[in-house]
Amino acid sequence: MIKACSVTAMALVLSSTGAYAADPVPVIELQVQEGSGSNFSQGSAANGDILQLLEQLQREVQSLRGTVEKQQYQIKKMERDARDRYRDLDRRISAAQQGVAANGPASPAGENTGADTAATGTSAPASSTQVTDVEAYQAAFALVRQKDYAAALSAFDSFIDTYPSSPRLANAYYWLGEVNLAEQNVEPAQQAFQYVLDNFAKHRKAADASYKLGVIYKQLGDAAKAKSYFEQTVAQYPGSSAASLAQDHLK
Structure with missing residues (x-):
């Protein structure tokens, strides 16, 4: 007479945060001849191996779940930090527009500050033969940090004329727009942001320029534009800090 021993492995499913699942382990039928001690022992050993494998798989699934949850937490934290920095910058620019002294220097969100900062007291370059485009850009941005907006406008205009092929040209146009906006020069600010959007659509400052154009039109009372x-910023630059701010305006 033959007795059948079966072991069924339940499906192992990760949490909803991961899209991992193991196929159910099929029922394993171990045919054991009654009275055969050797075969029964082999069947028991096989069952033990399967249970041990299932326990090992469960431990690995739990480990993967912990890794996924940890990575998701870190990503969300980075997104929150970036959004907070961008909002802080936006508040400072808005305060400057209203003639209120902002706390601390303004700096571009998520931008390499090494290309945007210079020693305090540096003035804009007067001649392209004396400095590199990096030095000229640093000097112009230093004036923004010092809130010497009139001098900063002149420095960025000079930079754009002197270094038309500089990889920092998009940044220069963007900050030309920001400084003009801070000085209540709405039309030049609008033109500078639009130039970034039209000529540097893939640049990291394009999302910021798109958002700022939405802000300008909102201030001008043109709700439709x-x-x-704002919708363009969300659609074309998803995941950016500018898109997050634009979504706030659309709510």
């Missing part, structure tokens, strides 16, 4: 630029 403001909404259009």
